[in-house]
Amino acid sequence: MGSYIETTENKTPPVFPRALEPYEIRPVADELGLTSTERKSLQNGWTIIKQKQRRAALNIYVNFFTEYEDLYEIFRFNGVLDIEFASQHQKDVLAVFQMIIEQLDNSRFVKTMVKELALRHRAASVSGTMWQLYTNEVKNYFLKTLNDALSPTFVHALDTLMNYICDFNEFNESRDDQSQQQELDKE
Numbered sequence: 001m002g003s004y005i006e007t008t009e010n011k012t013p014p015v016f017p018r019a020l021e022p023y024e025i026r027p028v029a030d031e032l033g034l035t036s037t038e039r040k041s042l043q044n045g046w047t048i049i050k051q052k053q054r055r056a057a058l059n060i061y062v063n064f065f066t067e068y069e070d071l072y073e074i075f076r077f078n079g080v081l082d083i084e085f086a087s088q089h090q091k092d093v094l095a096v097f098q099m100i101i102e103q104l105d106n107s108r109f110v111k112t113m114v115k116e117l118a119l120r121h122r123a124a125s126v127s128g129t130m131w132q133l134y135t136n137e138v139k140n141y142f143l144k145t146l147n148d149a150l151s152p153t154f155v156h157a158l159d160t161l162m163n164y165i166c167d168f169n170e171f172n173e174s175r176d177d178q179s180q181q182q183e184l185d186k187e
């Protein structure tokens with residue numbers, strides 16, 4: 001009778017433990033295109049902007065309408081400029097961004113909110129381009145304000161989020177153009 005060592009050495013190799021199949025670990029992006037680290041980074045950045053939210057809202061509004069003065073006309077309802085509405089809108093814009101950023105982990109909510117807002121703006125003749133310009137103003141303000149605290153993750157995440165917000169409207173517009181074209185083709 002051989003020793004224990006001899007007996008085990010002659011055996012076929014064990015079935016377990018088996019080497020794991022190689023697999024790639026990559027960050028998972030949500031429906032908005034953001035990874036969990038990016039969402040966290042946006043939320044961290046927002047905590048700084050939030051401290052001066054009213055000033056941020058005013059700055060973005062002033063910068064925007066100084067550059068695109070003509071667009072102020074969109075706040076003229078029945079021939080009268082509704083300055084009170086415009087001034088409230090200034091705050092509403094940042095309130096929307098606050099909601100988006102604070103609710104980033106709930107991408108369904110964000111998608112629904114952006115969709116509703118986009119439709120509402122379209123009904124009020126606010127074009128996709130106007131929407132994009134304003135979104136861009138918000139983005140530039142965030143970047144300028146966070147200057148020293150910026151990280152590549154934050155910058156990329158902000159880009160992704162703002163593109164999502166802009167593309168949404170573009171998608172609606174191009175879909176509308178398509179259906180208008182189909183109507184024309186039928187005639």
Ligand code: HEM
Nearest residue numbers: 071074075089092093096097120121124126130131134135
């Ligand atoms: C990031 C971009 C924007 C956000 C987050 C935003 C946000 C909002 C919100 C929350 C409302 C609803 C206000 C209420 O019910 O009292 C609203 C309405 C409105 N916004 Fe904006 N807005 C944006 C861009 C713009 C731009 C660029 C314009 C035009 C220059 C504009 C013009 C209007 C108008 C005319 C309404 C009234 C719509 C209606 O009658 O239902 N918005 N916006």
